[in-house]
Amino acid sequence: MTSGLWELVLKGVWVTIQLLVCSSLLAAAVSFVVGVARTHRLWIVRFLAGLYTEVFRGTSALVMIFWVFFVLPPAFGWQLVPLWAGTLALGLTYGAYGSEIVRGALNAVDPAQKEGGIALSFTPWQRMKLILLPQAVPEMIPPFSNLLIELLKGTALVSIMGMGDLAFSGNLVRLALQESAEIYTYILIVYFVIAFLLTRVMRGLEKKLKAGVGKKPADKTRAPEPVVVEAVR
């Protein structure tokens, strides 16, 4: 491989990382808003949040990307820059999965904690901010870490829309060299390295957050469970 082709791959890495950062931020925001809404006391809020989760979790990420690229522009008359279109599709889809994690962790907090907050006449917002979230967030980190890896794998989908990410640069190099084994091996290794670094960072974050509430991180020797796409409950 010539240095020009390596430059192409590096550009692809940069696009993949940009897309990963943007869409994971959007997904995190969506997860918290929708996940907290699913524990709201008004049924209509819970219902709408549940509907969002079912719809976005039910459809395929790739179909969602096609929809954002091809249906949104003519329907609403505005066209998104590819990076933002990819961010929107991935963030909304993976945010729906994340909202289940947030809801599960909030429900797993000891009910006595919430009752304590009520007894001390905290407002619902104060209870959420000062009591529930500080205890629930450290528990969310391991499943979020798995979801982040799924999101990284999901970013490869935008290459189908012609966005110049890592997978796309692999295709270009294959066309240039008429040779595929080498370049695809490199591309897979780069993805694996990014995934490995992400799991390390998330593990450090878990340790730090759990130390903040006086807990120990989960047993390190156990392999992380994969993201389980749970059936509707």
Added chain:
Amino acid sequence: MNWDWSAVSDFMPDFWEGLLVTLQILVLGSLISFVLGLVWALLMRSPSRWVTWPVGAVTEFVRNTPLLVQLFFLYYVLPEWGLTFSALATGVFAIGLHYSTYTMQVYRAGIEAVPAGQWEAATALNLPLRRTWSAVILPQAVRRVVPALGNYVIAMLKDTPMLMAISVLEMLGHARLFSQEHFQFTEPLTVIGVAFIVISYLASLALRALERRLAH
């Protein structure tokens, strides 16, 4: 936003064809992932490090890299090595292999959840190792993990559109072809989007019923 019902009815014959291919991929891919996942899970219990280490490394690698790139790899590299398969066969194998790295963890959890007393009883009865696995451990382990395996079948359904990238004409492939021929993007893409939501919702209802049934 203009919605054209005649485009929907024009698309329907293609849609059914695509749905059939999608379901075909789903069934065959699930079977491969169930079998391969069990093989990985059993190999990981081998006492030799020379077996567990390579199997662990390879499955970890496959699990943490995008299915799309794996599809490209198999689709373009296998012919270079003199192995030529149809796009559909390559895609089914790739998706089955990818998900086998997930199902292996499900099986592992199921096997570890079998109480130690069952192992001890098998030893006390002097059952050979093969029969311990086939008659005592696996029937109990697999029963426990059926709902978790079902979750991965639903997840796999949502990954089947990726096979479009290696020219398999499943639902999304048909929708794209139709939109390019008729220049109508909204209707076919929305139809298959709704189809995915409906199918995965029905599947999760069926799964919940199955789970209740197995609990008794």
